[in-house]
Amino acid sequence: MSKDLLFTAALNKGQALLPEMHQLAQHWQPGITARELAQQALATGYLGRATEARIRDVVAVFSRRFLRGQPQPAAYLHELAQHLPVTGLFTEVCLLHTAAAHxxxxxxxxxxxxxxxxxxxxxxxxEAAQEFLHQAQKLGRTGSDWSEGLTERTARRLTGTLTEFGLLGAPDRQGIRLLRPFQPHPETVVYLAYWLRELKLDVRALIAHPLWQVLGLRAGDVLPTLRRLALHNWLTVLTAGDLLRLEWHYSSPTALLHDLTQRSLHAVA
Incomplete structure (x- = not known):
């Protein structure tokens, strides 16, 4: 998750893949392995008529993004996918963990x-993504020199991934992509706070975490944003001089997401 981690070309195996990630999140169960998840998808056909090799690639993408670390993000995506469609909160939570994995x-x-x-x-x-990757190679962020073909493909996947997540428009004839307006849902922001809490970070490390930047929040934005979230009764921000403390109103991200999904369902109804 830090800039010290080496860049890879793993996005070439799949960009956002939101419909597939939603299906896999619904069928995921605690303790299931990536191999078992792929076998289940092949046996039931819930990922459509893709080839066996493609299904295994898609499951490998799911595993890389959502089955690593403790807690596993798959548990939280499962809660969302059971109740919500492939839009809004589900998409933004996928964006967070995709950025963390890549x-x-x-x-x-x-x-x-x-x-x-x-x-x-x-x-x-x-040229933005390609120039970014060329500079990354000069800085040693890729670990080795990439061929020009690999650099070009990975650059297309970078911008293509952001297009699928709704942050960029489709390319025009010159390959230019419009920056789309993006304002994260408050529920996504509070989810991130709760997920970072599960990583056992202290309050200041939590507020300074790089994943806030995925949502467009700069360092000075995080604390004011959390104060606004406190109005929803999701958490409490306590400050006194140099002291800063967060009080959590839910025992876990799962408890939070259960409440959030119920609120979303009632809002739709």
Whole structure:
């Protein structure tokens, strides 16, 4: 998740894959392995008529993003996928964990995408992602020199992934992609706070975590945003001089998400 982690070309196996991730999250169960998940998908056909090799690739993408670490994000995506469609909160939670699993995507958001937004630029040029990866190789972020073909493919996957997540528009004839307006749902922001809490971070490390930048929150934005979230009774922010404390109103992200999904269902109804 840090800039010290090596970039990979893993996005070439799949970009956002939101419908597939939603299906796999619904069928995931605690303790199931990636191999068992792939066998189940092959046996039942719930991922459609894809080849066996493609299904195994898609499950490998799910595993990389949502089955690593403790707690496993798959548990929280399962709660969301059981109740919500492939939009809004589900999509944004997938974006967070996809960026966490792919350092090249996280750093592209930090160093290219959001600075362009902050500067008021309307679009990203065709060359933006490719130049970013060339610079990454010069800085040793890829661990080795990539061929020009691999660099070009990975650059397309970077911008294609952000397009599928709704942060960029489709390319025009010159390959330029419009920067789409993006404002994370309050529920996504509070989910991230609860998920970072599960990593046993102290309050200041939690507030300084790089994943806030995925949602467009700069360092000075996080604490004011959490204070606004406190109005929803999801948590409490306590400050006194240099002291800062967060009080959590739910025992776990699962308890939080159960409440959030019920609120969303009632809002739709």
């Amino acid at each position: 350092p090249e995507l996280l750093v592209f958001l930090q160093e290219v995408y959001w600075p362009a937004h902050y500067a008021g630029r309307p679009s990203l040029p065709k």
